[in-house]
Amino acid sequence: MTANRHGTWLLTVCGLSAALLVGLLQPASGPAQDDGPKLSKQQKKKRQRQKLRRQNAKQKRPNVIVIETDDQDNDLIGMETVRRLLAGAGVTFQNSYVTNPLCCPSRATFLTGQYTHNHGVVGSLPATGYLRLNHSNTLAVWLRKARYRTGMVGKYLNGYGMDDGFIEPLPDAREIPPGWTQWFALSAGTDQRRYRFRLNENGKIRFYGDGGANYVTDVLGSKVNRLIRQWAPNPKPFFLWYTPTAPHGETLLPLGSPRDPQPALRHLGRYGIAQAPRTPNFNEEDVSDKPQMIRNEAKLGVSDIEDIDRRYRGRTESLLAVDEQVGRIVRLLKKTDDLRRTYIFFTSDNGLQLGAHRLKFKSYLYEESTRVPLIVRGPKFPRGQVRDQLVSNIDLAPTIVELTRARPRLLMDGVSLVDPSAGIGRDLLFESYDFNLFGIRSGKYIYNRYDTFNDDELYDLSLDPYELQSRHDDPAMQSLRAALAARLAQLRGCAGASCH
Numbered sequence: 001m002t003a004n005r006h007g008t009w010l011l012t013v014c015g016l017s018a019a020l021l022v023g024l025l026q027p028a029s030g031p032a033q034d035d036g037p038k039l040s041k042q043q044k045k046k047r048q049r050q051k052l053r054r055q056n057a058k059q060k061r062p063n064v065i066v067i068e069t070d071d072q073d074n075d076l077i078g079m080e081t082v083r084r085l086l087a088g089a090g091v092t093f094q095n096s097y098v099t100n101p102l103c104c105p106s107r108a109t110f111l112t113g114q115y116t117h118n119h120g121v122v123g124s125l126p127a128t129g130y131l132r133l134n135h136s137n138t139l140a141v142w143l144r145k146a147r148y149r150t151g152m153v154g155k156y157l158n159g160y161g162m163d164d165g166f167i168e169p170l171p172d173a174r175e176i177p178p179g180w181t182q183w184f185a186l187s188a189g190t191d192q193r194r195y196r197f198r199l200n201e202n203g204k205i206r207f208y209g210d211g212g213a214n215y216v217t218d219v220l221g222s223k224v225n226r227l228i229r230q231w232a233p234n235p236k237p238f239f240l241w242y243t244p245t246a247p248h249g250e251t252l253l254p255l256g257s258p259r260d261p262q263p264a265l266r267h268l269g270r271y272g273i274a275q276a277p278r279t280p281n282f283n284e285e286d287v288s289d290k291p292q293m294i295r296n297e298a299k300l301g302v303s304d305i306e307d308i309d310r311r312y313r314g315r316t317e318s319l320l321a322v323d324e325q326v327g328r329i330v331r332l333l334k335k336t337d338d339l340r341r342t343y344i345f346f347t348s349d350n351g352l353q354l355g356a357h358r359l360k361f362k363s364y365l366y367e368e369s370t371r372v373p374l375i376v377r378g379p380k381f382p383r384g385q386v387r388d389q390l391v392s393n394i395d396l397a398p399t400i401v402e403l404t405r406a407r408p409r410l411l412m413d414g415v416s417l418v419d420p421s422a423g424i425g426r427d428l429l430f431e432s433y434d435f436n437l438f439g440i441r442s443g444k445y446i447y448n449r450y451d452t453f454n455d456d457e458l459y460d461l462s463l464d465p466y467e468l469q470s471r472h473d474d475p476a477m478q479s480l481r482a483a484l485a486a487r488l489a490q491l492r493g494c495a496g497a498s499c500h
Contacts, residue, residue, distance in 0.1 A: 053337045058235040061148075062378065063342040064400055065240045065329065068110065069322060070103065070155060070248040071362065073351035074371040077316055078270070079323040082375070085330045086346050090377030091385045093417070097441065098393045100431045101350035101362050101369035103248075104129035104158035106393060110349075111138040113397030113412030115429055118495055122433040126159030133157060137409045139397045140179030143239045146406040149231055151182035153223045154243030161187030161200065174203050184223045186216075192251040194262045194318075215264045217244050217321040225328055232336040237404070242329075244322050247315030259314030260307075267320040276312035281466040282355045289470040290357070291448075291455030293435065297358040308355045343378030343403055345396065357467070363434040365448045366467055370430060378403070380418050389423040390441060394499075413499040426500050429491040440488040447484035458484070 039047070074096070076082055098106045100116045108114075108121035111133070116122055121132045135141075140150050161173040176183045183202050190197035195210050199219070208214040224242050231238040250261035259268065276282070283300045300308070326346070333339035349372075353359035356368045363369065374391060380403070394414030401408050402416040415422045430439035430448070439448035444462040449455075457470040458481055471477045491499065 055233055055235050056337050056341070059237060059341055060235075061146075061237045061404055063232070063238050063240075063333075063338060064345070064404060065242065065342060066110075066345040066347070066396070066400075067322075067326065067329075068107075068241065068243045068345075069319070069348045070243065070245045071315075071350060071352050072247055072319065072348035072372065073354075073368055074373055076373060078320055079326075081323045081327040081330075082346055085326060086344060086375045086377045087384070089383050090344070090375055091381040091387055093374040093376075093387050093389075093391045095388055095390050096347070096372055096374035096392070097370045097390070097428055097430075098348075098350050098372055099429060100433075101364065102432065102434060103155075103349050105431075105433075106349040107157050107243075108133050109393050110396050111140070112410060113139070113394055113401075113408070113414045114410070115394060115413050115494070115499065116431045116433065117492060118411075118413060121157070124158035126162065128159075130157040130159035135177040135179075138177075138179060139400060139406075139408075140177070140239070140241075142179075142401065142406040142408055143404060144179045144181065146404060147236070148404065148406070149181050149236060149238040150179055151184075151227050151231075151238065151240045152180050152243070153182075153184045153227070153240070154186060154220050155191045155245050156185045156243070158191075160185060160191075161198075162189040174200060174205060176200070176203055182227055184220070186245070190251075192245060192248055192261075194245075194250055196252070212265050215321070217246055217318070217325065218264065220244055221321070221325040221328065224325065225332060228329065228332045228336075232333060232338040239400075239404070242325075244325070246318040246322050249311060250314075258310065259317060260311045261314045261318050263314060263317035264321045267317045270317050270320060271313045273309075274313055274316065275309045276354050279356060279466055281357050281468055284357050284468065287358065289457075289473075291450045291457055292453040293437075293450055293455070294357060294359075300355060300358055300360075304360065305355065308360065312354060340379065343376065343381075343400075345400075346373060346375040347393070347396070348372040349393075363432045363437075365430045365432060365437055365439040365446075367446075367461075367465070376417065387420065389421070390426060390428050391417060391423045392428050395423065411496040413494065413496060415500060427487055427491065429488070429494070429499070431492075438488060438492055440484055440491060442484060442487065445480065445484065447481065447488060449485065449488060456481070456485070 099109055100106055102124060104124045105116045105121045108119045112119045119133060122128050144150050173187055183200060185200045187198050187200045194216050195214050197208055197216055199206050208219055227240060253260055287294050333342050350362050351369045351372055352362050353364060353368050357366060395417050398412050398414045398416045399418060402418050428441040436451045439446060444460055446459050446461060448457050456472050458472040458477060459467045459470060472481055
């Protein structure tokens, strides 16, 4: 019995030794094992793209990117990328308007789908702007509740992060409104500088100084690019509101600057000595048909026109950097195979007069201030199509809600533009609380009411697209004038379906 045990022990030891020796002689397994030729960089990139496509294939709902410029009228001069990659691949709404041609009320309308009289943001100071909006009930909040990642990059609402004196930031300058998962907002009264501005980067204030690398459109573009790189490969959908400040006029413009605003250095001089368009209503000769407020405006002098031309060149050149960024966005989405499941909106918060009817700024209810570009590219918007129904910025939130299947928490006044017939036959309301001015667009007619002066004006845009001759006193138009005035009175108190 003892001998057998001893023999068994010897066999066991010998077996283990032999197995160990064989293991040492055999090539190593695992990571060190040579399993074929190494992959080239091109092959690795191909595998990575395949991996991204497999992940993206699981995404159920679309991404949404809204690019909203600042004070851009209905013109895309020089923006060839926008024309080619967005308009050429989507739908252009050629009768697109903002209901209130002033930055802050217009942006509040985008976030709520409501007219100014319903969301309450009537001006651009903190007390009449940023502080008036219910930030707990906006499009961003609805999308966040729908499990979207949400990002804001650029200019938010006027008054964000500054006091009424436009000097010192309020204690809440680091505030991030509800609903936003990524936040890069211009703040503290620097939102209209091209250099030397502050950016709230997810609650931390960062100052950007002088130098070409700090040009605001490029800085904001880099934030957008980074978010898309992070978000696009993931099957979870995202919503991105990108709001560059071009082509708005610049504050603290360097003395003697040849442009207002300053374009990126690479674009300076691209439009040489170009002039603002001398349309038939530019520096209008005869304004006797106009309401008192317009009749009070003197004709533009030589210095006024020179300044308008300087601003026109600055505006046009500053938009070239935005156009470049549109190209980068499309390329990044294409690279991650996310372009086919992304809706891209391109629009502006309001237009600008630039000399039309002797006027130089905004908040007026003429076509130059109220008409803005609107292009939508995405799966449900056919390539290269142009639609001519009346649409407005009250329609953007309802459209995005339908596309994302989010649930709004308030009554919206607009309609979804997914339906090609949306907006056909309806009237649009215009509101300008700066001038106590209200208007209605009904078919080919525009009717404006100046409450302060007890004046009105009426134009047939099919015959008079530059609004040169008001027909409010024409005997043949009195029945229409009365009907439009009555309808305007109704719309000024409308909500929801009664606005349609």
